[in-house]
Amino acid sequence: MAMTKNNPQSILEEVKQFVDEDIRPFAADFETQQALPRELIQKMGRKGYLAASFPEEFGGLGLDPLEYGSLVEEFGKGALSTAMLLTVSTGLVGETLIRWGTDYQQEKYVLPIARGEKIGAFALTEPGVGSGAKDVESAYVKVGDNYRITGRKKWISFGEIADFFIVIAAEQSSKAVSAFLVDRKLEGVNISKMKGLLSCAASQLADIExxxxxxxxxxxxxxxxxxxxxxxxxxxxxxxFNVAWMGVGLAQEALDVMVTYARKRSQSGQKIFHHQLIKGIIGDTVTNIMAARSLCKEAARMRIENHPDAAIQTTAAKYFSSTVANKAAADAIQVLGANGCSSRFPVERLFREAKVLEIIEGTSQLQQQxxxxxxxxxxxxxxxxxxx
Amino acid sequence: MSMHEQIRNFIQDNLVVFDDEVEFSNEDNIFELGFVNSLFAMKLVTYIESEFNTTIESDEMDINNFNTIDNIVNFISSKTVYQ
Structure with missing residues (x-):
């Protein structure tokens, strides 16, 4: 049974414990298995995490953007693919349907997401259309009252297991771009898992024909x-907004490992923390994370106010925090030395995962523009x- | 300041071509002219909602409500009169 929003702080405390017990110890296994365990997803659903930002009338925990961002940060610390699930099913799909969906669409798709019964994925990217997403080549034609869609989508996070998709396609003659809900079981939907990925294999990316x-x-x-x-x-x-907070979480995780290692590891008769150059790395990482978290919090506050510049603030937060995550993960490896290059330590995985943050939901270069x-x-x- | 001027100022603050290089009338389609990008539509929705204390419903999310200054003003007027 999902919790109700009577105490966001206690929800966040429980999330920390959940990440400590059910996620972080298994993060490397998720990547090896190239999947999040179905029981884990169901448990996240039962606890209400997959609807954490939804209003209570949609079965959610009703967390505001500041509280929800902190929740995403915790999942980002534990295993990026779990935060990715929130980004896709809760954010890209669920929040979009709550804002722009019909009553029918909300009942059929949003409530099952909130209950952990269904997972939604967002099918925008195509083999030849990434950041220039307005030029989608997937096409639809009107046939009677219905719409017939043909095309190929690629890099669709959780596409392998999603129960339904929001598919973006263009009408062939007018070039009007529209969005459709497509159930995975419909005739003509063919899903194949993508393999050989740098990281986030547990996000179960798929190619959708x-x-x-x-x-x-x-x-x-x-x-x-x-x-x-x-x-x-x-x-x-x-x-x-989700990716920005994921970046803070990943960077914080790298910092936690970096600091702990530096205080425990001895070289030349002293803990490496006491080497001035190591302190320099740690000092910069602490500062960068503070700055990234501040940008995220300001974006959250502006979203609460429905401020017209909330989107650009979110863009800046995403750009900066994904950059910080990459720097923190790379520096954590530097502090750990050869150990940082080993999969026995988590920073090797964090280093690979951080790169994804600079690409998804628009590359850093697109954010800069x-x-x-x-x-x-x-x-x-x-x-x-x-x-x- | 009239609502037309208010909307014009908002558009000018969000042009992707710069305001000392372009001119547009109240009837010009700012999307077709390429004066704003697709992100502007979302920002405009947020602006109208917060500035005019209204909520834009899904079936009102029509480009024809937002593509000219006249259409934006008419849309806001119809919403606020209705409310």
Whole structure:
């Protein structure tokens, strides 16, 4: 039975314990098995974590963005793929349907996510269309009242086990981009697991082939033509918020290992923490994590206020915290030396996982472009700065 | 400040081409002209909701409500009058 939101702090304390007992000790096993255990996902569902940010009327814990972000951070510390599950099924899919879905769609898909009965995945990326997602090549045509979708989606996190997908496709003649709910059991849906990944194999990425898949009009999410500007952008914003907090979590985990190792490991007759250059690394990592967490908290506060700049703040938080996560993981390996390169220590996995954060939900370079455009408008001062 | 001016200022603060290089009328389709990007639609939704104390429903999330200054103003007016 899911908890109700009478005490967010106690929920977060329980999450920490859950991560300590049920996730962190098995993080490397999840990657070896290339899957999260189904029992673990069910347990996360029973505890309400897969609906942590949903309002209580949708069976959620009703955590606000600040509380939810802290929860994602904890999962990000334990095993990135568990936080990825929240990002995809809870954020990209669940939150999008709560905001833009119909009553029918919310009852059929959101409530089962909240109960841990169904997993949703977001099918936007294609073999030839990554960051330029508005140019999707998957196509749909109207056939009577229904829509027939054909195309191929790739790199779909949890696609291997998802019960349904939000699929983004374009109408062939008008190029209108729309969003559809597609059940995995529909005729014409073919799913194949992706293998040979750098990391996050437990996120069970899949290649989704859609061959003349027919869905009814009740399965369109939002209005026709708003699939990218509305649905995908809203979903990606949610995704970036999650990824930003995942980066903080991963960096914090790397710091915890780095500090503990530096205080225990002796070289040349003293603990390596006492070497000034090691202190320099740790000091910078602590500072970077403080800064990343501050950006995330500010993004959360702006989301609570429904501030128009919440999305760009989220973008900056995602960009910075994923950069910090990579630096922290690489520095943790440096502090651990040869041990850091061994899978006996978690930083080797963190190092590989951190890279993913700079790519998913828009690469760091895409975030930089968005932030630069924002800055070009906000900080343009032609009246004050004339001598150029 | 009129609602038209308010919306124009908001759009000008979010152009992807810069305001000393472009001009647009109240009837110009800012999306088709490429003056704003797709992210702007989401930001505009948040802006309208917070600034005009309203909620945009799923069936109102139509590009025709947001593609010109006139259409945005008409949409907000219809929402706030209705409320």
């Amino acid at each position: 859609l061959t003349g898949v027919e869905v009814g009009p009740e399965m369109m999410v939002g209005k026709e033509g708003m699939g990218f500007a509305g649905i995908a952008n809203f979903a990606l914003d949610y995704g970036r 968005m932030i630069a455009l924002y800055g070009a408008n906000k900080y343009y001062q032609p009246k004050r700065i004339k001598e150029i």
